[in-house]
Amino acid sequence: MTINEQQDAIISDFEMFTDWMDKYEYIIQLGKDLPALDEQYKVDDNLIRGCQSKVWLHADYKDGKLFFSADSDALITKGLVSLVIQALDGQPAKDIATAELYFVEKIGLKSHLSPTRSNGLLAMIKQIKMYAVAYQLKSSQN
């Protein structure tokens, strides 16, 4: 599936929810289900500081594709991190670098991408894109 197909799948998952509680319970569950980040990656180098919650992000590169694992100290942020990974995991670096993540707005959580919220999600997406650009450069040099 392409990034946009994965995003569309997320959006249709969220269409089932009729009230905010169902939606948030789902996000919280995603946060709880996100595979734990290996302790060796939970280091300051991988830490993305939002003003309020923290996100740790680790990327692996295999055959031109990027794979992510992550964690956050806040559960709702962690759920959203899980959704971002769902949308981008295993995709080619060049697609990730140019991806537009419209699903966050479509599922009614646009405020999480506002710089004023500073919960780490926006910074995380930026970091993911920087990884993607860096890997692209590296592979074009090889």
Add this chain to the structure above:
Amino acid sequence: MFNDTITLPKPFNVADVRGDFPVLQTYVNGAPLVYFDNGATTQKPWAVLRAMEDYYTGYNSNVHRGVHTLSQQATAAYEAARETIAKYINAASVHEVVYTKGTTDSVNLVASTYGKKYVKEGDVVIISAMEHHSNIVPWQMLCEDKGATLKVIPFDENGELRMDAFKEMLDERVKLVSLTHVSNTMGTINPVKEIIALAHALNIPVMLDGAQAIAHLAVDVQDLDVDFYAFSSHKIYGPTGIGVLYGKEKWLNDIPPYQGGGDMIKTVTFAKTIYNDPPLKFEAGTPAIAESVGLGAALQYLMELDLAGMRAYEHHLNQVALEKLRTIDELRFIGNAKERNGAISFMIGNHHPTDVGELLDQQGIAVRTGHHCTQPLMDIFCIPGTVRASLTFYNTEEEVDKLVAGIKKAVIMLNK
């Protein structure tokens, strides 16, 4: 009939005052707004909004500059607001009230002027471990610049200042004590009268950050005998962009000006400038005129309420909130001072404050989450932040019940 009756204000009634604040009638996420973020900023009554509209629609003009009628009206209103402020804090003279941009600006003013003149290498400035960043950073900058030392009064597990430690810090090297009157994170009311008396015994002046105190306590600068007192208009129902520095007249005469420009001078030649007298000496440039009128209107609005009744109600509401919050499983307060007001900070189990705050927001309840610009305090408690509810006189017990129910709902969702 005798005409010697004075009109007493109507006994305080929360239902009456709520109607004065238009924002309180709004809905957030489908629910009537419960606004518990008064520590960050307060809502504005119609009286303030109308006074500012009247200014812009009726007599907008620059102050202290024109012979024309509007300029004189604007100047009169700007100065009348200063008188209202002087009265509200019981300043000995209206010249002791300097308009600033807010608390932060007031602290920076004193750090730049008093600090420039009196703090030297090897000297000491004292603050506390519960300060807002705006009462930390200006002093750090000053001390770094001068080669002086910043000392920090610790607090105990209840969030009360360690007075023994404070007393030990006092000696002839200390040039200023700058302290928050009320903690914006824990709500602690500090024993400022005692602190001022102790410092004065060694001729050390004291500055108080009154940002969180001004709306909730009867602040009498003469009774406190405080040297400098700072607060922000927006935390006492007035507009943003303006605040106050109260300074004893002797200090305001003594310390150098802050910024140079128009209004703060008497005469200017390229050889020498004669500065204006305080307070204008500290008010360079066109000030926030409409905002001064708004702040004056806010204080006037309060003085026309039954202030004693209002304060008793606030106290009662805070007690009720503490009692009801205490019934929530796993809730622990950050700060348990005996004397407290305003901010109520807490953690729920190990839940991140932003998770709780976001689920409350979905229910129309506005609380603050995070470090509240007191990062050193969070480090002391080893927490990423708190959930903070800060109540004021227009809040109700019914709203407290909504907060408690909202938290319980959030916890169920997070624990599922």
